[in-house]
Amino acid sequence: MMRQAEAGLFSVRLHVVGGRLGAAQLGAIREAADRFGRGEVHLTSRQGVEIPNVREDSLSALKEFLAPSGVGVGVCGPTVRTVTACQGCRVCPSGVIDSPALADAVDHEFYGKPAPHKFKVGVSGCINNCMKAEENDAGVKGWIEPRWTGSSCTFCGVCAAVCPTRAITVSPETGSLVIDRSLCIGCGDCITSCPSGAMSEESRGYRIFAGGKFGRKPFLGKRILGVLTTKEEALAAIAAILEFFRAHGKPRERFGDTLQRTGFPALESYVKEKAGLP
Ligand code: SF4
Ligand code: SF4
Ligand code: SF4
Structure with missing residues (x-):
């Protein structure tokens, strides 16, 4: 959650994996915004939802109110952040991979886990790349x-x-x-x-990109590995990428900057060996 410019107020970011919410969850968020905020929400650039204008003494009550609907609160700091994903082949006619399935798997394994700096994962279901894989610390494209x-x-x-x-x-x-x-x-x-x-x-499968970031010093992630043909392989690759970052990243250093020091071949060799990938 973010401390607002206005003293005593917070904008509470919710944990929305791949931008997917059920109708009941949307209803709970609407009611929470009415009860604990000022009746409005903000849609973030990474498919998330924030409830702004929540008083500090209402934060716990807000979390408790949303919990039964399965909507959690987002993480911040040097952790693995909420995964972004398009609808992939479940919905989109161009989809090559099931983006939400991989997003759920990554979220289940790594969400909120520590890293030297924030670590973002984004999944695009095909080469049209609606989720901008290269802007993520670990990005995926259907291929x-x-x-x-x-x-x-x-x-x-x-x-x-x-x-x-x-x-x-x-x-x-x-x-x-x-x-x-x-x-x-x-x-x-x-x-x-x-x-x-x-x-x-x-x-047909998953192409992995590593080291991307946006913000103050943008850097496009680079392609590593061959085409991975299963969700499990893609998950193993992301696990190994995160391990590499933990082993080589300095505190408060984004992964793209770590890779500028280590070089991408070092990452690729590590991931291939650790995850047994092509
Ligand atoms: S990236 Fe491809 S699969 Fe995903 S929404 Fe865009 S066009 Fe569809
Ligand atoms: S060679 Fe590759 S980039 Fe060119 S049309 Fe075939 S799949 Fe597309
Ligand atoms: S693979 Fe051969 S037949 Fe097919 S489009 Fe290319 S040149 Fe033509």
Whole structure:
């Protein structure tokens, strides 16, 4: 919760995982805002809800009032914060992964646990990246990796034309097609546009980004590891990333700054070994 500019008042941040609330929970929050605040709520930039204008002597009563509805109070300080997530393949037609399921799993394991500084996790269900994975200490995107089968290819060049990052080079004269995996952003457009079925899915799953942050000194997180194919692998990767941060981060140092010192290869090696990942 945040101490407000006005003396004696607090803005109480609630624990809302992935921006999901049931209708009954919304009703409880509305009533709490009436009873303990001034009848208004604030929606935060990380999908959360805050009840502002709560008097210090009402904080305990507010928590007790909300508890039966399953709405808790958010954490602050050097801890793992509430996870953000889109609706993923549960709802969104573009979704590749079940973002809320991973958000719930991360929240269950790590929410409120200590870290050298705040540690944020965000999950985007696909490459459209509505949850801005690279702005998080650990970010996740749904990802589709293509596989080319030369025997079915007519070298029409459609896949190269639709690829948003020019990751594909087609050479009809030599009968070759090269996918530059370092440029591929896992959109799957080459697969859906291939008229002959020569481009298919090699893997579908979770891509991990580490070390991102926003605020005063923004830094975009970088991609580590290969495509992880299960929620459990993604969870293990995030666990190992957090362990690495605890081992190498200085107090009050954001993870992105830690990685500037250690380098990303050190993190990647650690995560691969600890979590047994590709
Ligand atoms: S990131 Fe993808 S799956 Fe998630 S809401 Fe955006 S378009 Fe849908
Ligand atoms: S779109 Fe399909 S058939 Fe055409 S070049 Fe690409 S892989 Fe080959
Ligand atoms: S998946 Fe997307 S980015 Fe990757 S090669 Fe295919 S079209 Fe290009």
